[in-house]
Amino acid sequence: MWKKFLELFIKKAWPVIRKLLVKYGKEILEFVFEKVTELFKNWIIGMGKEKKAKAEESYEKAKAATNPEEKKKFEFEYEFYKKEAESYKEKIKVMEEELEKLKETLREDINKKTTDLKAEDLFSTNSKDSYNPFVLKDTNNILKLEDKNDN
Known part of the structure; x- marks a missing residue:
């Protein structure tokens, strides 16, 4: 009876379970990725704000400076920090593009590897226990996110 149930499970239920694994993966x-992107974006925005504040501070010091050497120094700092602040805007765009590429690669990987997943990859279907023919395998890569050849 269990053998028949197991065959029916693999034939009927497993395809649905596999689709759920793909969906939830x-x-x-x-x-x-939403959380990681948000974390990096907030960190980079914070760095940009910090540089912008330093630029504004240097600008105010340059305006207030009476010594030409000091004024020149603060104007240089202002330009430096202003460019740094602007570069963080560009860094956000680059980071988002790179994370999107990585996410797409991982999405394809998850889709392929979970679609190829067999019930036998997760369960020991030859269990001798007549009351529990489904024994979950003890594995570290249950969704086969690593190739079996990788050691």
Whole structure:
């Protein structure tokens, strides 16, 4: 009876379970990348704000300076920090593009590897236990996100 149930499970239920794994794998990936992108973006924006504040401070010091050497020094600092602040805007764009490329690669990987997943990859279907023919395999890469050849 268990053997028949197991065959039916693999034939009927497993395709649905596999589709759920693909769906939730993608949802988890989206969630993680959303949080990571937000973290990096906020960090870079904070760095940009810091440089902008230093630029404004140097600008005010340059305006207030009476010594030509000191004025020149603060004007140089102002230009330096202003360019630094602007560069952070560009860094955000580059970071977002790179994270999007990585996310797409991982999305394809998750889709392919979970689509190829077989019930036998997760369960020991030849269990001798007549009350529990499904024994979850003890594995570190249950979704086969690493190739079996990688050691």
